[in-house]
Amino acid sequence: MHTLNRIILYRxxxxxxxxxxxxxxxxxxxxxxxxxxxxxxxxxxxxxxRAMSKASCPxxxxxxxxxxxxxxxxxxxxxxxLADAASIWQRLLGGSVxxxxxxxxxxxxxxxxxxxxxxxxxxxxxKMSDKFKVLFNKAGIxxxxxxxxxxxxxxxxxxEFWRILHGKGHIYKGVYQGWYSVSDEAFVTEEETKEISTxxxxxxxxTGESEQPVTWMEEKNYVFKLSDFxxxxxxxxxxGVIQPQTFEGSVRNLLKDLPDLSVSRQRDRLSWGIxxxxxxxxxxxxxxxxxVNYLTVAGYPDPGFTWPPNCHVVGKDILRFHxxxxxxxxxxxxxxxxxxxxxxxxxTVDGVKMSKSxxxxxDPMDRIEKYTSDAFRYFLLREGVPHSDGNYSDQHAVNYxxxxxxxxxxxxxxxxxxxxxxxxxxxxxxNREMYMTCISAFDRETFENIEQLFNEVNENxxxxxxxxxxxxxxxxxRWANGLVQEHKPWELAKSSSDIDQLHLKVVLxxxxxxxxxxxxxxxxxxxxIACRLLNRLGIPTGKRLAEHSRKPYLxxxxxxxxxxxxxxxxxxxxxxxSS
Numbered sequence: 001m002h003t004l005n006r007i008i009l010y011r012x013x014x015x016x017x018x019x020x021x022x023x024x025x026x027x028x029x030x031x032x033x034x035x036x037x038x039x040x041x042x043x044x045x046x047x048x049x050r051a052m053s054k055a056s057c058p059x060x061x062x063x064x065x066x067x068x069x070x071x072x073x074x075x076x077x078x079x080x081x082l083a084d085a086a087s088i089w090q091r092l093l094g095g096s097v098x099x100x101x102x103x104x105x106x107x108x109x110x111x112x113x114x115x116x117x118x119x120x121x122x123x124x125x126x127k128m129s130d131k132f133k134v135l136f137n138k139a140g141i142x143x144x145x146x147x148x149x150x151x152x153x154x155x156x157x158x159x160e161f162w163r164i165l166h167g168k169g170h171i172y173k174g175v176y177q178g179w180y181s182v183s184d185e186a187f188v189t190e191e192e193t194k195e196i197s198t199x200x201x202x203x204x205x206x207t208g209e210s211e212q213p214v215t216w217m218e219e220k221n222y223v224f225k226l227s228d229f230x231x232x233x234x235x236x237x238x239x240g241v242i243q244p245q246t247f248e249g250s251v252r253n254l255l256k257d258l259p260d261l262s263v264s265r266q267r268d269r270l271s272w273g274i275x276x277x278x279x280x281x282x283x284x285x286x287x288x289x290x291x292v293n294y295l296t297v298a299g300y301p302d303p304g305f306t307w308p309p310n311c312h313v314v315g316k317d318i319l320r321f322h323x324x325x326x327x328x329x330x331x332x333x334x335x336x337x338x339x340x341x342x343x344x345x346x347x348t349v350d351g352v353k354m355s356k357s358x359x360x361x362x363d364p365m366d367r368i369e370k371y372t373s374d375a376f377r378y379f380l381l382r383e384g385v386p387h388s389d390g391n392y393s394d395q396h397a398v399n400y401x402x403x404x405x406x407x408x409x410x411x412x413x414x415x416x417x418x419x420x421x422x423x424x425x426x427x428x429x430x431n432r433e434m435y436m437t438c439i440s441a442f443d444r445e446t447f448e449n450i451e452q453l454f455n456e457v458n459e460n461x462x463x464x465x466x467x468x469x470x471x472x473x474x475x476x477x478r479w480a481n482g483l484v485q486e487h488k489p490w491e492l493a494k495s496s497s498d499i500d501q502l503h504l505k506v507v508l509x510x511x512x513x514x515x516x517x518x519x520x521x522x523x524x525x526x527x528x529i530a531c532r533l534l535n536r537l538g539i540p541t542g543k544r545l546a547e548h549s550r551k552p553y554l555x556x557x558x559x560x561x562x563x564x565x566x567x568x569x570x571x572x573x574x575x576x577x578s579s
Contacts, residue, residue, distance in 0.1 A: 058096040060309045061086050064318060065102040065147060065293050067185075068128035069113045072135050073354065074347050074362040074392060075315060078384055081377045082344065082464055083313045084141045088524040089461045092546040098306055100297040101136065102147035103129040107185045107286035108265075111272035121272045125150055135365055140373045140527065145297040149274075149289060157296040158289050159277045161333060165224070166277075170332040174223040176262040179205070183212035185286045186321075187262050210317070221282060222264040229328040230258050236327055236337050243463065244387040247316060247343045251323045261325065263288050291326045295335075308336040313464070319343050342464045344386040350393045362392055371573060374526040375401045381466040381525050398573050404470075405529065408477045409518070410569040412484070416511040417536060417562055421489045421504075426559040427512050427538055428505040430552075438487075438503045439510070446479055447510055450517055454550045457521045470525060473518050480514040483507065512537060513553060520549040529570055538563040 063079045066072065080101055087099040105125040114124035129148055136143065147154065165171050179188045184207060193205050193214055205214050233255055242248040264282040267275065273283035292300075294312070299305035308330075314322050319341070327337035346353075349360040367376050379397045382404070384390040416422060435444070453472060460469035484507070492504035519533040523544070534544060538561055539553070553560075 058098045058306060059087070059090040060098045060298070060306055061090075061311045061313065062099070062294055062297075062309055063101040063313050064315065064322075065104040065149065065290055066132055067104045067107075067109070068125055068132070069109050071128075072132050072364060074364050074367075074380075075354075076132070077135065077139060077364040078344065078347065078380050078390070079313050079315060080136055080141050080143075081139065081380050082342070082384070082386075082466070083311075084143070085377075085381060085466055085524040086311065086313075086461070086464060087142065088527060089458075089546070092520075092523060092544075093458075094545060094547070098144050098297070099142065100145040100147055100294070101141070101143045102145070102293060102297075103132055103149070104286070104290045104293075105129065105148055105150045106273040106289055108182050108270050108272075109185060111270065112182070114272070122150060135368075138365060138368055138373065139377065147293045147297050149293060151296075154293060154296045155274050157300050158274050158284060158292045160301045161292050161295060161329075162284060162288075163277055164333045165329065166222075168332060168334075170225050170228070171222050171263060172225070173220070174260075174262075175218065175220050176223070177218045178216070179214040180217040181207050181210075181212050181214045184210060188214060189257070189259065191257075219266045219269065221262050221266060222276065224261045224263045224288075224329070224332075226261045226325070226328055227258045229331055230255055232331045233324065233327055236331075237323075241338065241340055242319075242323060243340060243342050246387050247319060251319065254320060254324050258324075287321050287325060288329065291321065291329065294338075309338045311340040311342050311464075312338050313342045313344070316343050316345055342386065344384065344464075345389045347384075347390045347392050349391075351391055367397070371397065371401060372528075372570075374528045375405060375570070375573070378405060378470075378526050382470050383467070385467055386464060401570075402572050404474055405526070405570045406572045408474060408481060409515075409522075409529075409533070412477060412481050412511065413515055413533060413536060413569050415481075415484050415489070416508055416515070417565070421493050422508060422562070423493070424559070425562045426508075427516075427553070427562055428509050428559045430509045431502055431506055434499075434502045434506050438506060443479075443483060443510075446476075447514075450476055450514065451550060453517060453521065454546060458546070461524065466525060469521070473521055476514055477518055480511050483510060516553055517549045520544060520546065532566060532569060535563045536566065536569070 061083050063083045066076050083099060083101070087097045090097050103125070105128075110125065111121060114121040117124055119127075125148070133146055136146070162171075176187070179190070179193050180186070181188055186207075188207055192208050194208050195203050195205050196211065197203050206212055207214060234252075237248065237251060237255075240248075242251055263285040264276050265273070265285065267281050267283045270283045273286060274289050276282040276284055294309055295301075295305070295307070298307050298309075300307070312322055322338075322341055323343075330337045347362070348354065349362055352358065352360060354361050364376070371379075376397070379400050380390075382400055383392070383396070417425070419425070439447075453476060456472050457469040460466065460472070487503070487507045489504050489507050492500045492507070495501065495504075515533065516537050516539060519530045519537065519539070522533075523530045543553075
């Protein structure tokens, strides 16, 4: 492409971006007030037991705990990466964070899987749980707590929670008659099942959504009075706690018919689980057991435990448990329900649903080895859209990584820090007079608007719309690349003219400042690459909080030295490596 055409293309992209960015930014004061008020719940009729004071409440974000019946896949990692990025952002905003993840290790499906593997149940769980932990560590996930439901602290929390629900009269002994899905570990109503024909022509009954086989079950167990909490759940939903809002309708539909919920299984049928207190014939229902993990990591039942969670990150397949059963359990125990449930969609592979039978399950460990943890999480956060299914393909991942990280970000850094263009290896101060002379009005307006980039990114990151925040940052980086194309710093650097040298330093300042702000805001997305970028720019570690992206770096009349050159920011991924 001809240089002039490239400049026009960059200009068109940047100008379109600037014109459509008409967000109502949240003011710093409002944002600070929101951060302080996270620990207070407004306008409910229920008097919830307060666990912590407002001042001491950290930002509490969780992922689901993952069932250990199979190895982790891309969907598991996406949940964890979303929560990890959110927790990094909250720390960059200056707050403290509690971020939990872990594994769900009880239930009939695990009991059967261990028997099939000819292993004791706990040994099987140890082996499978370790796969998740190794993956998350390889991916650089900075969790505060990795909880396992087989831990003693969790058993104690679950049994105490049960005693409170039972003591308040919310659990009674009854007989359950109905359908049960072993695969989903869920009780389902007649309306939630359907009859299908197998390949052999046999008719079987399955769940409506996942099409997993169900069996008719009749047994004595304990029942939770779920129907008593319809009004409370409706008021809770009215606060807009389900995000994206597209998922709220399905939850409200579930509230139309709220039968009481079986919360235990006969121990002679399910022995692998936590026993019901004072009744050794019953095992606590796996979903009640699993959901209490959020209380366990919060320090429950000790006084002063961290509560409520600011956000549960969950997949759409488990929204029912988190948006109906869990808040009902909490309200029954006089505990505040979660502030937000971030529900995300699933991942397809080349447009096809992932499944073992199709042989298209993406191994996240393999992709991290190929692309690095930063590059793979970049793709997940760039391509993943919570309200609709993401589509994974190796080619798509490589294209994003090479286009955005290598070409747009990495090349811009190289073009502004190479010895041929920046022989003094400085982050130059801005010469205002030369800035007004050699930079167009459009480019000055674009650059001066970069101070608003923090507000835009903060708005999107705070709502877990990382893909939008990333695109906003990339738009500025593309603009800066266009600036380089237009002003040709490699030619200015060769000139002996004092004017050209001043012109060069203005261009370098604009590009390096755009890189600095972008690097700060990309820390939740590509933490290691962003760190290397900021190191190269010579940015001290004490000046890497989110607030530092809102103000110019250079207020002194002195040029600053760049950091050491550690080589290319990120190497291009070859097509062979992706296959």
